[in-house]
Amino acid sequence: MTPTPKSWKPFGEQLEILMERGLQVDDCEAAKSYLQRIGYYRLSGYWYPFRQLERQQGDGGKISDRRSNVFVAGSHFREVVQLYVFDKKLRLLALDALERIEMALRVDIAHLLGKQDIHAHENPNCFHGHFSKQIQRKGYAKGKTWHQVWLERYQQNLHRARREPFVEHYLKKYGQLPIWVAVEVWDFGMMSKLYAGMKPADKGRIAAKYGATDGGTLAEWVRSLNFIRNVSAHHSRLWNINVLERSAPLVDDSYWQTLSNARPFFYFCLIQKLLRNICPNSTWAQRFQALVQEFPATVSGTVSLQDMGMPESWETWELWR
Template sequence: MGEVKQHQPPMTIDEQIENLKNIGLIVEDEEYAKRILNDISYFRLIKAYSLNLKTNEGRYRENITFQQLVDLYLFNANFRQIIFPEIEKIEINVRCRISNYFAEKYGVLGYLEADNFVNVKYHQEFLKDVHEEIRRNSKAPFVKNFRMNYAGGMLPIYALMEVFSFGTLSKFYKNMKNPDKKAIAKSFGIGYTYLESWLESISYVRNICAHYGRLYNAKLSKTPMLYKEYSEAGIGNNRIFGVLLCLKHILKNDNHWNMFVDKIEILFDKYENVDITTMGFKENWKALLENDK
């Protein structure tokens, strides 16, 4: 372990701007910069969106401006906002298909039985998650109704699915028996090993979007298994473009998907300083991402 660093003392907004100028950032309008840094923290804006814009000595490369950093931040915010509704569609669809299938095969309370799953330990952890989700949603009318008016007070699987986090939903699918996973994946026209991998990765991206995180120039720690055609084309799975390809295949019957792709193109045109390669996009990204019309 190297030498432990000491925390730097806090800087006023004026000192933050002076520091940026001293390391080579062009600040054309200091009053504008003050307003921005009063609304968006230095750490969130400067630290995150200066990646790849500095030399090894820690100075900004020539002609990098404060406005460029702001534009990257605004691009990321808009990019995140148009991705989230597509993930929402998948989340709702998967909840529905799993609950319908599982209830029909195992009964509405079949999720309580460890024999209906692969791993007993994971099932025990899942039940802990269930109790926590129910506790957090205890004031929801439908939760109160089942708790107070039904034998045992347990929620049926179709209601329980509505209080699952996407992460819990992904873990539920992962612990289903292979024939059951295959049946769900088949309804999407996808192999179950792919769907399992994709749901985990999409859940991770969903959390980034929900917590105002950065997708621009970010390496993803939960990576999806990509089809061979993509990996052979040099498309990596640790950037957001790889995840978008997964969304494309799950939503292949969605008539609005190509409108989403158009929105991405409009964003790229609006924010010309965006380096799309840092997100895994290839030159022919639009042709790869569009569904056949």
């Protein structure tokens, strides 16, 4: 039987529900304003860890914990907002770094492949056979190669950008874009997939520049960072998200071995590792450290930087100095 959908509620009633469940509100008008500007549902992801855990017995007698609707004693609405603001700044900081990484990789891919063929991105012979020749037997790519699927996405982006002066000029004059121009209409995901489809030797040349052991490892990093980029670009919660596109743990040193590749901090460390190669004089690490100092100190102590995957004394790690 389908449950009855929740009914629409005015902002004042939304706030009353939160207060009835134990969330302390020091300024009702300010709290209502945040609900009006950010939304109950979006903020609910930030007050979720402030909700009490309760034990329940499931089928087969299995015991598990679930979040109740009641808030932990001492939970404040202002702390929820502070956590939201921290996460917003974290997303913007991630996007700032990922833009630099994306631009650098675009140049490397275009420069290497462009030497082979100025239209390499459209030439299946410039890529690994699994990407450019193997026909897929199921899923949305059924009957096509992954390169053909990629080219369809490329043509869609090219069509959307057709009024851009540089696109219009190249198409009118030459009929197609050379790869060093075509990169400008790719998104991060397209770049990630094309790099993954390159021949191992070509991928390896680029990977060596970024401190990755091989091309497959760098392709994995880029795929994970595309996940972080999508979360950030779509204004989703980032600070304690469970990362779904995971890279293999690194064993470079003892610090890397303390990190969980399911938590966001692991990928901020990857970002910093890449930035040290791309922008050695960047202050991004210092700005990240400064932002961490803004993490809200909650009365109830229900949230902490450990939820982000940060080990103690991470600031002493050479990567961040």
